[in-house]
Amino acid sequence: MKVLVPLKRVPDPYSRIRLAPDGAAIDTTAIKFEINPFDEIAVEEAVRMKERDASVEIVVVSIGSAECEEQLRKALAIGADRAIRVDCAETLDSLGVAKVLVRVVERESPNLVLMGKQAIDDDNNQAGQMLAALLDWPQATFASKIEFNDGRATVTRETDTGQETLEFPLPAVITTDLRLNEPRYVALPGIIKARTKPLESLTLADLGAQQECRVAVVSMRQPPPRTAGRRVNSVDELIEALRVEKGLLKS
Amino acid sequence: MSRALLLAHDASECEPLAAFAQALGLPFDIVTITGDCPQDLGAESIGSLMVGDPPPADSLCSGLRGFAANYSVVAGAATMFGKDYLPRLAALLDRPMVSDVVGVVDPKTFTRPMFAGNITADVRVNADAFVVSVRATAFSNPVRSGQSAPMQVAFDPQGVTKRTGKSESAGGRPDLAQAKVVVSGGRPLKDAVTFERLIGGLADLLGGAAGATRAAVDSGIAPNDLQVGQTGKIVAPELYIAAGISGSTQHMAGMKESKVIVAINTDPEAPIFDIADYGLVQDLFVAIPELMSKIKP
Ligand SMILES: Cc1cc2nc3c(=O)[nH]c(=O)nc-3n(C[C@H](O)[C@H](O)[C@H](O)COP(=O)(O)OP(=O)(O)OC[C@H]3O[C@@H](n4cnc5c(N)ncnc54)[C@H](O)[C@@H]3O)c2cc1C
Ligand SMILES: Nc1ncnc2c1ncn2[C@@H]1O[C@H](COP(=O)(O)O)[C@@H](O)[C@H]1O
Numbered sequence: 001m002k003v004l005v006p007l008k009r010v011p012d013p014y015s016r017i018r019l020a021p022d023g024a025a026i027d028t029t030a031i032k033f034e035i036n037p038f039d040e041i042a043v044e045e046a047v048r049m050k051e052r053d054a055s056v057e058i059v060v061v062s063i064g065s066a067e068c069e070e071q072l073r074k075a076l077a078i079g080a081d082r083a084i085r086v087d088c089a090e091t092l093d094s095l096g097v098a099k100v101l102v103r104v105v106e107r108e109s110p111n112l113v114l115m116g117k118q119a120i121d122d123d124n125n126q127a128g129q130m131l132a133a134l135l136d137w138p139q140a141t142f143a144s145k146i147e148f149n150d151g152r153a154t155v156t157r158e159t160d161t162g163q164e165t166l167e168f169p170l171p172a173v174i175t176t177d178l179r180l181n182e183p184r185y186v187a188l189p190g191i192i193k194a195r196t197k198p199l200e201s202l203t204l205a206d207l208g209a210q211q212e213c214r215v216a217v218v219s220m221r222q223p224p225p226r227t228a229g230r231r232v233n234s235v236d237e238l239i240e241a242l243r244v245e246k247g248l249l250k251s
Numbered sequence: 252m253s254r255a256l257l258l259a260h261d262a263s264e265c266e267p268l269a270a271f272a273q274a275l276g277l278p279f280d281i282v283t284i285t286g287d288c289p290q291d292l293g294a295e296s297i298g299s300l301m302v303g304d305p306p307p308a309d310s311l312c313s314g315l316r317g318f319a320a321n322y323s324v325v326a327g328a329a330t331m332f333g334k335d336y337l338p339r340l341a342a343l344l345d346r347p348m349v350s351d352v353v354g355v356v357d358p359k360t361f362t363r364p365m366f367a368g369n370i371t372a373d374v375r376v377n378a379d380a381f382v383v384s385v386r387a388t389a390f391s392n393p394v395r396s397g398q399s400a401p402m403q404v405a406f407d408p409q410g411v412t413k414r415t416g417k418s419e420s421a422g423g424r425p426d427l428a429q430a431k432v433v434v435s436g437g438r439p440l441k442d443a444v445t446f447e448r449l450i451g452g453l454a455d456l457l458g459g460a461a462g463a464t465r466a467a468v469d470s471g472i473a474p475n476d477l478q479v480g481q482t483g484k485i486v487a488p489e490l491y492i493a494a495g496i497s498g499s500t501q502h503m504a505g506m507k508e509s510k511v512i513v514a515i516n517t518d519p520e521a522p523i524f525d526i527a528d529y530g531l532v533q534d535l536f537v538a539i540p541e542l543m544s545k546i547k548p
Binding site for chain 2 (some may be wrong): 011094128129140142156158215218
């Protein structure tokens with residue numbers, strides 16, 4: 001079984017996001033970049049599959065400039081076999097990402113694409129579903145448990161009202177949710193050791209793909225901070241304030 | 252074909268979607284997936300797929316594709332359900348998509364949060380036809396008018412995915428995304444029984460819904476469909492009570508539009524106090540039982 005894991009370089013979720021002075025982008029000077037947390041969960045899941053079945057091959061792919069090789073190296077250290085960077089300095093929208101990934105799928109012929117449900121920078125939550133549509137493959141989004149049996153996948157996924165289980169044949173696209181697993185910690189020596197694993201760099205032209213972005217950010221601003229209210233000293237004071245000042249709670 | 256199709260999961264989503272379409276200024280039709288649509292929301296036509304349970308995304312999208320192709324804008328609610336199938340439908344139609352729209356600047360420019368709500372962006376769609384998902388919390392009170400004509404929708408879903416199981420968490424409370432009051436609990440709630448007794452109990456007294464943080468869901472204290480935040484549900488009730496919640500960016504992304512926010516936390520430095528209208532520095536195991544004894548149902 002061959003698993004393709006697309007991953008995106010994004011700001012550390014715990015970093016402080018501010019606008020750059022020109023207001024057109026975020027200020028990246030003091031920001032640490034990481035593998036998108038949902039994609040790291042996807043890498044972890046693929047590596048656990050490989051630990052159960054040594055014949056599993058894991059290819060990670062990231063579309064971006066040379067910097068994202070740092071995140072690809074980390075994925076190799078977690079346990080992926082090889083990495084592909086598709087060179088693209090321009091922004092893509094999620095459909096643009098999905099179209100490039102279609103080309104990578106055609107080249108690699110994986111049985112499964114396992115990826116994050118959402119990139120935590122654009123917060124789109126689109127690319128996986130779009131890739132599945134373009135390939136005409138089944139999809140299971142927001143997965144919290146994945147099992148394989150006889151060329152079929154059984155996925156428990158998180159829904160608005162609880163969970164559901166879907167069953168479908170491979171190849172397929174599965175996107176991860178927070179409860180799927182807890183990614184392991186890889187120490188620096190592991191990352192250094194992974195330097196010998198293959199990392200290939202391709203251009204969009206190599207893949208016959210294009211840079212498509214039909215949803216473009218025209219302006220960004222920081223939302224006005226919500227003004228803090230006041231402290232209350234007791235439950236009685238809280239109830240009184242809610243009643244008198246806000247007209248909430250019945251008396 | 253400058254026309255919008257609003258795809259509502261059920262009747263409850265019709266109002267916010269109609270309010271969005273009215274802001275967009277295009278003529279629109281509404282199709283509900285289960286149940287019926289109100290007739291006076293200004294839609295030219297209304298229809299229903301009349302399925303009991305929506306089929307998995309591959310079937311649903313194959314069934315909707317031909318019909319949706321007649322519209323320049325296809326919009327649905329940004330729920331887990333909408334997030335699952337709308338991007339798939341967009342790609343089948345080769346249309347770009349804008350997620351989590353909270354404002355309409357002009358018919359092709361939309362306001363949406365990014366970076367866990369740390370940034371508000373205006374994004375422009377450079378295409379004649381596109382798909383959007385709409386945050387129901389940002390659109391309400393559509394102008395009520397007219398009487399929509401009934402419409403037949405051709406729907407022939409085909410797909411290989413089978414739903415083999417479904418577990419719904421015990422209902423009985425208002426829907427989290429629509430409740431007027433939300434009481435949420437975090438990591439210190441210890442276990443599911445304690446969460447249900449304190450958070451669920453206070454929610455019931457206030458006729459509200461229960462919510463939770465990721466930390467509470469991850470540790471099995473609360474079910475996954477209660478997670479409020481960047482990657483969970485978005486709520487904007489009249490009253491949000493956060494008990495034992497630190498106030499991470501990711502959590503606040505899902506509740507900071509609430510009208511009145513109350514925070515109960517033992518740590519006076521907890522970031523949640525920065526956005527709370529009323530902050531009570533107290534042990535929730537003391538404060539919540541006291542609140543419950545003093546609030547009349
Ligand atoms: C990719 C990603 C996505 C995420 N998505 C979400 C999301 O959608 N929603 C979400 O909520 N989180 C999300 N998170 C997690 C988020 O970063 C925080 O870890 C989480 O919100 C913390 O939950 P908490 O406030 O319950 O726990 P903690 O941060 O541990 O806070 C517990 C609080 O309880 C207080 N406390 C302790 N004991 C008591 C007591 N007896 N009485 C009163 N107060 C007490 C403490 O002072 C503390 O402030 C996400 C994280 C990542 C990386
Ligand atoms: N530039 C990229 N390179 C590789 N994968 C990506 C890229 N952008 C998005 N993805 C994948 O698509 C998922 C969803 O992204 P999005 O639609 O932007 O929320 C992410 O979790 C990644 O797995």
